[in-house]
Amino acid sequence: MYSYSIRTLDELKEFLHRAMQLEHATIPPYLTALYSIKPGVNQDATQVLRVIVVEEMLHLTIAANILNAIGGTPDLTRPDFAASYPASLPDGETDFKVSIQAFSREALATFLKIERPAQRPKHLAGKGLIQRKTPANTTALGSHPRHEDLHFYSIGEFYSAIAEGIEYLEAEAYRQGTTIFTGDRSRQITPEYYYSGGGTLFPVTDWKSALEAIALIIEQGEGDGGDIYDNDEHELAHYYRFEELVKGRYYQKGDQPGHPTGPQLQVDWEGAYPIKPNLKVAEIPEGSELREAATAFNARYGEFLQLLTRAYNGQPSLLLEAVPIMFEFRNTILELIRNPLPNHPGMNGSPTYEIPGSTKQAAPTRQSEVIA
Template sequence: MYSYSIRTLDELKEFLYQAMRLEHATIPPYLTALYSIKPGVNQDATQVLRVIVVEEMLHLTIAANILNAIGGTPDLTRPDFAVDYPASLPDGETDFKVGIQAFGREALATFLKIERPAQRPIHLVGKGLIHRKTSPHTTALGNDPRHEDLHFYSIGEFYSTIAEGIKYLEAEAHRVGTTIFTGDRSRQITSEYYYSGGGELFAVTDLKSALEATELIIEQGEGDGGGIYDDNEHELAHYYRFDELVKGRYYQKGDQPGHPTGPQLQVDWEGAYPIKANLKVVDIDIKKDPELREAATAFNTRYGEFLQLLTRAYNGQPTLLLEAVPIMFEFRNMILELIRNPLTNHPGKNGCPTYEIPGSTKQAAVTRQAEVRA
């Protein structure tokens, strides 16, 4: 179906690293939208976002399991791991960008694009990978000259290519009496270390479990085979949970995609703090808002420590993952400290987390520029 195929183990490892970047890239936008909602309103939206954030963490961990299974090394501390918002997704989609913004219609429109089903619009059916209209350097996959035309339509297409690559490479290895699944099994994370209501976390040790893992991610995001539910838990896929909020109506059994017929639900589109979208630390006036700038910097440091914790968990210390979800929701207080306070030099706008991770490639460049200006 697609015009790109993974043909080497190194390529597969790189794709799985990008899969981890992809899953992580969705967490800051979802987390910020969740905590931007004012108290006492949008309870349905709050529940949807909270569940999806936890499931994105599940997907991140599944991608790490697959990478570990084939002898790779999950590393969330690499300088290029965290994207700089607004950003194209690390799976190669370039027709939209994902940013940090408050809950609202614009945010939901972006979230629907992130989770969109693999069924393409008619004008793109059968055309394989879409050629870039922007610089190939807008995403990490484009940094490799071999991938300069790599552009998937959806996350589902991206993971389908990974699944095909796994099948091809394992078949080639089997032909000569070996396997690609040579990783240390003690690094596998299972449900005892991470609970998610939407899917079991299991060890990846062979072809069958690897394909089940990629399928779980696809189904939770966009649904099973064009339907609105995933196959394992028969829960509504992410795309359709967001679609419920946009349409103001619940899906129920028997509904077709795009046509929910269940009870109405209420969404207060003004029920979020007016945060400054895609704020950077350097945008916060150090003289007029010193405490806000300090809070933004402290959040970034803590978030960097969170990524370090996950890296250790994925590299032989799985019990550390038990701390990850509590820390993620501990971010609530730090985020609220930012989004509830106005920015002096941006009238009508409040602060927000910037997710500029210390040690990242982009953050190093920003720091150098700030030092030059000073």
């Protein structure tokens, strides 16, 4: 039991919005690291990052399904949705920041913190939530007064609090002869609408399916209850896939966490373009092709978030376009990261993920309108 509990439906909806923010906040760093890798090297790292990006999209969609199931409205165009990097994760893990940077040892160290298992360091064991006094604008859930200074140690701990809130609120509703799962079932994203080879997507219609969906997210990220694998597909969890790259060795059946004993894998830590971390458009000279490319990418990314919002709000077939579009960003990202950044010797450009205000406009209806 956690020292903080969700006790109202509005709080649960806000937590689930933050869960969508959290899942999305990992995609730009992972996607940028993936495309920063130079051709012909780090094939293992490329495969790991590609698979994990697809699974993060799955987790984003699962969070949207749960929010829809309780009558919420997923909105990826809210002004507070997209992170401004470097950023703390939306669940309040303020002991590290997530950056847009090239594939490197430093990037992998951050990725391990993002996916870290819920078991906290020894000096924090048994203390429930980590609560830190920080300004309201840096808290995880500052839009509710009761959430100020609320921080979780891991993504798994954050989702466990959501699961506990669902159980509590549904039990309360059941005693009154009702349910919190009143959402329009036609908004649920089901397997036929999701392009993915990892994880099973299923509709969320009651507390049981909601808890199963949360368990899938936790297991794919950090493993199943201390195991290195998830419980669904028996695939290696994200944390341990990243750890394989850091340790230069594969896990194999029977291995304990932190001790892979499989074949060695090669990682070329110099095999990525030297992009400027957390680049902003304002740092790129006006009138340059690089600035035009960065601005164009941001507009397209904003359209991508619009597309997802429409998919999660009654047009699920649009999600069939989402993952392919995400990987078609590759060409524009490569245009940025393979070219020198003016006035910054030895550094290349990078996508900035600064979503323009135009994200509130109507979303495109055809794939060609998004990627053209």
